[in-house]
Amino acid sequence: MESKRITIRLKLFSSAKDLAGFDERLVDIPPDSKSEAVLIYLAKHNPLFERWRTSLRIAVNMEYVDSQHLLHDGDEVAVIPPVSGG
Amino acid sequence: MESKRITIRLKLFSSAKDLAGFDERLVDIPPDSKSEAVLIYLAKHNPLFERWRTSLRIAVNMEYVDSQHLLHDGDEVAVIPPVSGG
């Protein structure tokens, strides 16, 4: 018996948005997915996400998290390319 | 035979001006006088100059000098109390 999938709100910015071709999307993922799941998801859209992976940070509900952070239903998950404000 | 005296322009600022009671004066001093001569001169007007002596700096022609700097005829000699700009 498979557990119910959870839904996250994926947000992309800057070069990540350009690579993916969209800026926001609701994504269904298996429960117990970790934050790195969004990068695996994105790599299916564009293999460059795999090459860029080490320079992309993930923020969950507006907090930076590591790649093993457990995602929950309703989380806002943002892909943060190297920032260049200032 | 006594040598001719030299004339300096003495300028006082801030608390030194208040202590002396004047801000500018032409003063005749012996040749070969050193910068400290102006403090000895001022101490005759107000003995407090003797007590304040270590905190007063001398500038000759708008450059800080030490107490042994030789004065020349026509020098502008300023007594500089502790500065407090900013």
Place this chain on the structure above:
Amino acid sequence: MNDITPDPIDVLAVVDSVKAHAAGGIDIFIGTTRDHSKGKKVVSLEYEAYVPMAMKSMTELENKARQRWNLHEINIVHRIGKVAVGEPSVVIAVSSAHRDDAFQACRFLIDQLKLVVPIWKREYFADGSVEWSMQTHEQPVTHESPQAHP
């Protein structure tokens, strides 16, 4: 206070916002957009922000600065959208009783802002090219680490 705004930054208003009658000193940093980058002439820039997270991040930086130094007021304002060359993209003003605190906190805030606040700069070059700005120490493709690919 702090703000992320599409409007030109009113530098004087930012300065006035941190004035306090008790203040001894104010340090202000103004980042202005450059007319060249990577040897190419830049004609204009565009900033994008993850606005709610950027605001939250700036507030966190403000709180960290207040913990480390004795400060009166802090105001961090970052512009987004198109910015003409030479115009301020960021203004940070810090007031304190002793200038050492204001200088150190202002420096800390701009350094940290450039590291963690989710804002991105896109440069429009005279030759028609457009690029997202990347820090030189964070070039993703060339500094890729094979171990990170399980």
Place this chain on the structure above:
Amino acid sequence: MNDITPDPIDVLAVVDSVKAHAAGGIDIFIGTTRDHSKGKKVVSLEYEAYVPMAMKSMTELENKARQRWNLHEINIVHRIGKVAVGEPSVVIAVSSAHRDDAFQACRFLIDQLKLVVPIWKREYFADGSVEWSMQTHEQPVTHESPQAHP
């Protein structure tokens, strides 16, 4: 540039004076007059300067800063005469390609200005007293050294 002026300092004009299209960052220090000193309420202040030496001294500081750091523009403006509490008494603006240079130079300039530039502050207190401000580490009467009196 640099100036000593009896007029209120136009902060924006000082900032604009150091803007350069090549600039990456501007650091500005603003010294504002305090409303208290030695535990007493200050109602106004008055600055006196040995103007030609102070201008010369500020130019020398500017030259030293330019030797030590890579800077675009420097502008040091100090006010003299009566200054109301809360108004700027000094504004120093420094622009540079890299912010580290601007921050360090601006800090150096205000620190040195306070040590060497012949400008004096007189404080008018609410209780009617008037005093020339003395740095706490330079109290002449109490720190008098007997050896200095031959």
